[in-house]
Amino acid sequence: MTLRSQSDSPPRLTLLAALLRLRPAFEGRERRICALAALTLLLLLGENGAQVVLPWLFSRMVARMTPDVAVMALPVGLVGLYALLMLVRASCSSLQEVAYQPISLRLQSAVAEEGLRQVHALSLRFHLERQTGALTRVLDRATDAVDTLLRLCLFNIGPALLNCGLTLGVIWRVFGGLYALVILAGLLGYAAVARWSTLRRVAARRVRNEASGAVQHRLVDSLLNFEAVRHFGAAGHEVSLYRAARRRLETASLKLTRIVALAGILRNAIIASMTGIVLWLAMRDIGAHRQSVADFVLIGTYMRSLYMAVFGLNTVHAGWRTARVDLENWLELLAQPSDVAPPERPVHLPTTLAAAGAADLVFDDVRFHYLPERPVLRGISFAARPGARIGIVGATGSGKTTIGKLMMRAYDPDRGEIRLDGVPLPALDPEDLAALIGVVPQETMLFNDTLAYNIGYGRLGATLGEIEAAARAAELHDFIAALPQGYETVVGERGLKLSGGEKQRVAIARIVLRNPRLLLLDEATSALDTRTERRIQAALDRLARERTTVMIAHRLSTVVGCDEILLLEKGRIVERGGHAALMALGGEYARMWLAQAREAAEAA
Numbered sequence: 001m002t003l004r005s006q007s008d009s010p011p012r013l014t015l016l017a018a019l020l021r022l023r024p025a026f027e028g029r030e031r032r033i034c035a036l037a038a039l040t041l042l043l044l045l046g047e048n049g050a051q052v053v054l055p056w057l058f059s060r061m062v063a064r065m066t067p068d069v070a071v072m073a074l075p076v077g078l079v080g081l082y083a084l085l086m087l088v089r090a091s092c093s094s095l096q097e098v099a100y101q102p103i104s105l106r107l108q109s110a111v112a113e114e115g116l117r118q119v120h121a122l123s124l125r126f127h128l129e130r131q132t133g134a135l136t137r138v139l140d141r142a143t144d145a146v147d148t149l150l151r152l153c154l155f156n157i158g159p160a161l162l163n164c165g166l167t168l169g170v171i172w173r174v175f176g177g178l179y180a181l182v183i184l185a186g187l188l189g190y191a192a193v194a195r196w197s198t199l200r201r202v203a204a205r206r207v208r209n210e211a212s213g214a215v216q217h218r219l220v221d222s223l224l225n226f227e228a229v230r231h232f233g234a235a236g237h238e239v240s241l242y243r244a245a246r247r248r249l250e251t252a253s254l255k256l257t258r259i260v261a262l263a264g265i266l267r268n269a270i271i272a273s274m275t276g277i278v279l280w281l282a283m284r285d286i287g288a289h290r291q292s293v294a295d296f297v298l299i300g301t302y303m304r305s306l307y308m309a310v311f312g313l314n315t316v317h318a319g320w321r322t323a324r325v326d327l328e329n330w331l332e333l334l335a336q337p338s339d340v341a342p343p344e345r346p347v348h349l350p351t352t353l354a355a356a357g358a359a360d361l362v363f364d365d366v367r368f369h370y371l372p373e374r375p376v377l378r379g380i381s382f383a384a385r386p387g388a389r390i391g392i393v394g395a396t397g398s399g400k401t402t403i404g405k406l407m408m409r410a411y412d413p414d415r416g417e418i419r420l421d422g423v424p425l426p427a428l429d430p431e432d433l434a435a436l437i438g439v440v441p442q443e444t445m446l447f448n449d450t451l452a453y454n455i456g457y458g459r460l461g462a463t464l465g466e467i468e469a470a471a472r473a474a475e476l477h478d479f480i481a482a483l484p485q486g487y488e489t490v491v492g493e494r495g496l497k498l499s500g501g502e503k504q505r506v507a508i509a510r511i512v513l514r515n516p517r518l519l520l521l522d523e524a525t526s527a528l529d530t531r532t533e534r535r536i537q538a539a540l541d542r543l544a545r546e547r548t549t550v551m552i553a554h555r556l557s558t559v560v561g562c563d564e565i566l567l568l569e570k571g572r573i574v575e576r577g578g579h580a581a582l583m584a585l586g587g588e589y590a591r592m593w594l595a596q597a598r599e600a601a602e603a604a
């Protein structure tokens with residue numbers, strides 16, 4: 001997934017800096033988290049302490065088993081202590097997960113929440129370029145990876161280092177330096193193979209992750225556009241593209257599997273060779289009466305313990321790098337700067353019509369481009385005084401929709417200034433700006449939830465009575481009341497169970513509930529048939545009363561009643577005035593009006 005333009009340098013963020021951003025998620029839980037972490041460490045120490053003592057106890061029991069002593073003559077104390085330590089080890093091992101799980105779940109939630117918060121904080125430009133499927137995989141893999149890192153620290157590094165240190169110390173003390181040197185040589189060879197295989201595996205896993213993200217993107221993109229696929233009979237094409245992405249994933253996964261298998265064979269060969277040499281030395285010393293059978297049992301047990309510790313450290317090395325690869329895109333996401341930076345000291349404005357009346361909007365010589373070689377707006381200036389209606393019309397590509405995006409501060413102008421109540425948009429609190437402007441878009445996006453939830457999204461926390469009142473104002477209540485489940489009716493993904501007009505009424509009800517000071521109608525009826533458009537337009541006219549309104553329209557009939565109409569052409573205002581004045585001018589607006597009137601007459 002590409003999180004930045006290729007001309008930009010990659011954003012950098014260290015893992016420590018990213019984790020520090022998660023601190024707010026733990027506020028109020030610090031004591032509990034610290035207590036659980038301390039308990040987890042205590043249980044780890046208990047398990048590993050018992051693990052080190054058990055082999056020594058077992059060797060002492062074997063030492064007491066001579067041909068002259070019956071098995072029943074073994075000291076009951078040693079047997080009882082051995083059984084008790086086994087119980088302690090098992091209990092500590094089982095309770096570790098109980099103590100650790102709340103820490104893990106909170107951390108994973110914090111990682112996912114911070115990722116989602118960052119995604120919503122980024123500008124529209126980022127969202128236009130992102131791949132939804134790949135982005136969800138970034139968040140999913142990041143939650144798993146951060147849990148992996150924490151588990152490796154708690155359950156592998158500390159215990160493995162403790163076991164290695166104690167085991168090598170005992171072997172050096174009991175069996176001598178030759179044994180220790182053989183083991184050390186084996187460990188060095190093991191570490192070399194582990195490093196080689198880990199580097200290869202990390203590279204292969206990175207390729208597999210990219211292939212996996214591409215598969216997810218292809219699947220999600222195909223499903224989201226299923227109507228286009230059906231209309232163009234392109235199901236076979238989509239399956240072919242998906243199959244190709246799956247083949248690339250299969251190739252990458254098989255390569256990763258082969259690397260893991262080869263590394264496992266080499267590591268096991270080194271361990272087997274080291275074990276054979278150590279056991280041969282022990283048998284030779286027993287034959288020379290320098291060691292006892294009990295010592296042979298002891299070194300065999302400690303060798304097994306050492307192998308487990310080494311395996312643990314190898315898992316840390318490989319697992320850490322693997323998890324770090326999975327965190328790369330998450331760290332890159334958190335480091336991604338927004339094109340629209342929030343103000344350090346935001347200015348707060350009243351957001352509702354009841355609180356301060358209609359807003360005052362000014363565009364002052366605004367210039368903007370998406371690409372340097374393609375300017376979109378070339379010096380746009382107009383004023384929408386409180387309660388005024390401004391219509392913005394023009395051909396496709398003239399810059400109409402861009403004006404709406406700049407109003408919402410989806411982008412910042414290259415030059416010029418946009419002011420609300422005299423305050424430049426970059427100085428406003430982003431939440432105030434979003435609450436102050438109510439938007440009815442051409443395509444209303446609905447959640448796969450109930451009608452009540454989707455209307456109530458206009459003002460989170462609204463009561464059902466307030467939601468019903470908003471639905472009545474949008475002439476939607478009677479339709480909802482006739483449904484078997486009423487306001488609890490689920491609208492389907494993206495509102496697919498509703499018609500275009502019904503979705504637009506939901507959008508209007510949302511704005512009624514929000515009661516904003518400024519209304520932006522972004523071609524709100526252009527996708528509707530003429531009859532539905534008239535009914536929706538009547539509801540929009542009621543909604544626009546007393547509010548400052550900017551109407552971006554393709555159909556000129558929707559802006560006839562505006563106080564001022566701006567006709568855009570190639571990013572410039574070429575005509576402006578009321579409907580009657582523009583018709584009297586006989587310019588481009590009048591020609592567009594006559595052309596649309598003929599089309600409407602022919603359609604009728």
